């Protein structure tokens with residue numbers, strides 16, 4: 001019988017791991033909200049399962065996204081994950097080809113050299129030996145890089161890396177030992193039995209000349225098995241839980257499930273999928289500009305997993321989305337943070353009960369300025385001038401009296417109170433019978449678009465201005481001005497609007513590229529989502545961002561958010577304007593002129 005007592009640590013560890021994984025996965029799925037469960041059932045029997053498998057291969061095994069941003073780091077992850085996966089797959093095929101049993105025991109593939117020590121002849125045996133040696137070498141190259149990364153993360157272009165917790169240390173130490181020990185055990189057996197291929201065979205030959213291989217062979221297999229067992233047992237409690245959980249995360253995401261306003265078991269899946277790769281640390285301006293060490297997505301997610309989220313971490317975030325945009329696992333850390341804020345929010349049942357909606361006049365288009373636009377009246381005037389010039393039948397929804405759109409409350413986690421404002425504003429919107437709602441504030445835009453569930457179209461003013469230009473209802477004059485454009489977080493990463501403002505600006509002037517723009521753009525520092533930063537800290541973020549935006553001496557700095565304009569306006573000599581202002585100043589009265597719109601401009605970020 002193919003059995004030896006040294007396989008027990010491996011088998012016991014594997015059984016425990018599978019038990020914990022099975023329990024966790026079932027619990028997460030059972031605890032999904034009813035709506036998400038429906039999505040899961042519908043999605044499972046659809047093509048989404050195939051697209052999920054495709055992503056699991058490209059991201060969980062090949063680590064394509066990490067590869068694209070950091071090839072060395074990508075190779076390290078790929079060689080460990082894909083290499084190990086192939087060792088298991090090819091090892092099992094080889095074990096089945098060798099074994100006389102109907103199904104080979106699960107440990108045979110792992111300890112094959114021990115159980116087939118001589119020169120076994122079976123189908124493709126020499127080929128298998130070569131392939132297994134190539135794969136082992138491939139994985140070992142990843143292990144070597146992992147050692148290097150821990151010792152000198154700067155070699156990998158990472159300024160900062162995460163600290164290890166107790167279980168992480170166990171898991172990492174065992175992971176680092178698994179493959180060197182496999183190499184040693186296989187080589188020692190090769191040294192005794194004169195088999196193995198170019199790698200373990202050659203090493204075995206050398207070992208046999210230098211070491212008492214007969215004596216060392218058996219303890220080496222024990223050490224390999226114990227190390228595997230330790231890794232399996234510590235995996236569910238360590239960062240390495242991300243390896244199996246990411247597979248579930250990708251599948252659920254393909255079925256349309258995401259973290260919404262409430263923290264659900266899907267959020268828990270996201271939290272357990274964080275590999276603590278640390279990519280989000282360098283991307284966060286709270287680290288880069290302010291050296292705040294504990295609030296970035298990776299630390300916040302870890303605190304959620306450990307049930308130790310403190311207010312100073314929870315509310316110290318700009319909600320800029322630079323972390324989620326760059327996360328190779330696609331974890332929506334800002335959404336998880338909002339859901340966690342909602343858990344700590346005060347009772348909101350009686351909030352805003354005094355609000356009474358006034359019936360509004362009828363119009364085709366509603367313009368909602370929002371508080372920040374009211375605080376920057378030149379934007380408001382610019383937008384009104386644009387609407388008048390284009391002859392739009394519009395109504396200025398919050399010209400005199402208004403209620404907030406509710407986004408600041410949502411950012412504070414007070415979703416129930418925000419819903420009262422939604423209802424109030426909805427009554428006004430529907431009473432106007434307008435078909436389109438436009439807003440000059442990306443913060444308002446996001447909430448109207450995503451949370452109000454309006455059955456009329458919601459447009460940011462950049463989208464609407466471009467539409468008017470395409471219809472030649474608004475004809476603009478080209479000027480000899482060089483613009484630098486700042487993508488507001490809520491408009492770019494938050495709502496995916498990058499091209500509309502650029503096409504408009506390229507029509508009326510010349511747009512210059514910035515080093516970090518588009519999905520890579522920097523936050524202005526004015527975020528209303530952060531309650532922990534001092535004014536001085538905000539100023540530091542602002543100054544760093546301004547330096548980048550004005551480094552090439554543009555004639556004007558343009559943004560598309562009243563809050564960004566207000567934040568930058570105080571600290572630069574460069575003339576700064578909202579896109580509504582510069583457009584309103586470029587309107588031509590020449591009725592024979594038509595717009596010449598440029599092709600979609602390039603974004604270098």
Ligand code: SF4
Pocket residue numbers: 273274275276277278279280281297298301323326327328329330331333
């Ligand atoms: S949140 Fe994403 S980027 Fe940050 S450490 Fe986790 S996996 Fe890496």
Ligand code: SF4
Pocket residue numbers: 283284285286295296297316317318319320321322323324333334
């Ligand atoms: S959303 Fe922005 S500020 Fe918040 S953790 Fe992510 S990168 Fe940092």
Ligand code: SF4
Pocket residue numbers: 369370371372373403404405406407408441443444
């Ligand atoms: S998001 Fe800000 S600017 Fe927009 S309405 Fe609400 S408070 Fe005012």
